[in-house]
Amino acid sequence: MKKTFKSLFSFLAVFSLLFVLGTEAMAAKKSKTLKNTIKKDTLKCGVSQGLAGFSNADASGNWTGVDVDVCRAVAAAVLGDSGKVTFVPLSAKERFTALTAGQIDVLSRNTTWTLTRDAELALTFVGVNFYDGQGFMVRKDSGMKSTADFKSGMAVCTNIGTTTELNLADFMAANGLTYKLVGFEKADEARDTYGAGRCDAYTTDKSGLAAQRTVLENPDDHIILPETISKEPLGPVVRQGDAVWEDIVRWSLNVMIEAEEYGITSANADSLKTSENPSIKKILGVEDGMGEKLGLDNEWGLRIIKQVGNYGESYKRNIQDTGILPGGRGPNALWTNGGILYVPPLR
16 A cells, blocks of 8 residues: 555655646747737837838838848748838937837837847847948048048037947047047938038948938939948847747747848748758648747748748848848848858758
């Protein structure tokens, strides 16, 4: 009897342990943000107030850009429809508050990943969708051809509450230059003030300069100087404390990049479902189980690629074909093509 009781006790102990482990595994797939997004049937995405190539609305209110496509990818994965996104335009100053307050589900707004933002603001950067660096734009007739021509006392337009403002201060101090900061919350205000001749230079990320230059009255009257004074890894951000949601947003971006690496496009995704390549099978949901790891169905990746495209398609559509940055992709090319775009394997 004593032996039987001991055996029963051992069985119950093992059963209890397995139950606890199973419950914890199930709990790990729970996400408050995912649940609320499904309930609302829309993804609230924080974007810029208008930056061509990244997040910009046309006259009809249709949003386009590489940052916009990240949110469309998440909507395709979670809600089955890349169009189920509510875009919330935010200034640089208000973007983080809006995210931590729960006003948006994802911030995808040409935002630089830094230690301070990652560690102190209760935020999590889940990847990089554009590698950039800060530069300067000046008028051709200024005679300035590089930052070596800068003089103390010059006026510089930029956005306040950004890494751009801090980088500018560091750069000027390192070069022993004084300057007058002409700062604005909105990017278009900084651009228009520079365009009106109130500033000697305009500084922001080089991609932003290229985009803003296209909307100046006479773009050819302005040049972007060759120097790059900072590293600006830009990417989507979520609130800390919801690990499953972090994974969903992270892998929605990763699958776009991985799809380009394997040659999967919006046009051929369906035809490649018969591929014998195990990596392609995982991306397209032919191999079971990948979606379950994120609390999603198995075709989440296929929907992203068919509805939004791979990373290369998004980059070409929003950055190259619009004339913002024609030509090569530089660091934003895949690691296999001379760039630094590299993500963990989807397996």
